Amino acid sequence: MAGPHPAVAAARSAVRSSVVDLAPGSLVLVACSGGTDSLALAAATAFVAGARLRAGAVVVDHGLQPGSAAVAERAAEACRALGLAPVLVVRVDVGTAGGPEAAARGARYAALEKAAADEGAAAVLVGHTLDDQAETVLLGLARGSGARSLAGMPAVRGILRRPLLGLTRAQTAAACEAQGLDPWHDPTNAGAPGDPLRSRLRAEVMPLLGRVLGPGVPAALARTAAQLAEDADTLDAQAAELVAAARVAPPAVLDVGVLAQAPVAVRRRAVRAAAVAAGSPAGALLRVHVLALDALVVDWRGQGPVDLPGGLAATRACGRLVIGPPGPVAPVQPADVPGQASKVQSGFARNDDEE
Template identity: 50%
Template structure:
């Protein structure tokens, strides 16, 4: 909390579980010392019977710790994503809204080293890239500008349980955390224990350490990609198309080139494309076979101008030799 002033408000995102309740208890200690103001948000996802009562009970515990303001935000979890992703989307929207309403300088999350290890393991299972394997950042900025912090990323889950015991707090144990239908639950209660037994202790710490190393690598590659993107990017007059010079793209290392293409997609309001879609876009640079368009993600596609089109339309020379990224109507 060194970068916070005494009049800054920090909101604790608290589910009532041992991790977030322990974090609230530690934060309350700093609040009592006058280091910072601390409040809390309890998000009721409404996915379990009695969730409103659990949220109300959690809010009462937080108020007893001296946190203020404390509020419960009920959210609607929309279908269309997996259940975990949909709940996460709804939860962060509620946290952003609460931070904006109360003028909070920071929202703190109770993720632990164990959560980080599970995140990395799931990323490996999905075949994810460097950024995903870097796990959860200790600090990040939300869409509304609020800062998110995870001060417990170096703490084991068992240690948060001990904090709750010492403070005589009774956390709520979410039964879905042990539900085998969720990949994270299987990683936590089945996969990681087997890895510890077969490969020796310290697996969780090793995975979390890998996340820290990969986070540094990903930050550096992202910085290089941002520079290359700024040098290459052009826009059509009405900004409905984004152009990237093919030859300059070919000169980039694959790790940078793919990031530049992904930046172009998000610039055109698309979502992060998969590795396979990025490879398909890169194939256009070979100037063999199809000139596209290649569908990327979120309604964004990319194509290159063929010589045949150039011969038919004299207005197209400005696009020749460039990949054209567009938002499909």
């Protein structure tokens, strides 16, 4: 007897690998828009779950297009027909913070995480593919992003899992066709003027790169993301250790001397992490802010506070880098006079307050 279509088999194998660690009886929810990628993921998950796992779905209605409620219900019906249960349809209010795409993404992920918490799900599966990963890396390059952003989307982040990052969009389309599934095609994915930036990148830029550089561009960009993810994970771990060693008081009072001893890449990650821990929004904290924080550590000439997103400020006083709400600054001690080195205790002491 012939086996399943190769694309169907690939999707099932990817899902199986993604959920192999879950305990029997765990509930897995598929984030399904009804589009090609998420519908292929829903079908693969329904098959893989079998008797070992429970598999349901969450359909998020962003309410951004006419008829969005009908599209959401169509996706829900497709999931029910695959045998998924429960199938939840969640309507969200999309704000404006960070722009329309970021606002929609934030609302969607918040809805998925809430649905998982309400239902007691062990994981939420999201249908991003290798092509999505390549587009993410290319967008990051265009924006001058660092390694963490260029590392793309992780296969696992919290309760979210992305089983299909190794499959192409062509494979998910083939999987749907082989199983007789009829996906919904989002009209904003056409790449027309006014469509989201990612859609225009997908419709115009990626095909051009393929014609000029060859058909392997998406896979190459995804490989770059995987390699940078390894590097970024290592540097982030070292930065977390540095923050713990330098922390004098929570959440973000740090010993300047301890910070100054660290390699630049680790130190700048550390001061950024400290700013985020103090309440500065990660998405709004730009390189210009990080460089200004770093200057307080290694290039201090008595400059005043550094304003940070979130209404915070960073100051240097008494050999300490202090990040928090703007306020009075403690008197500068002789050890912190410009041109003199701060006294540094030997060794790195961990703090029980580390994140």
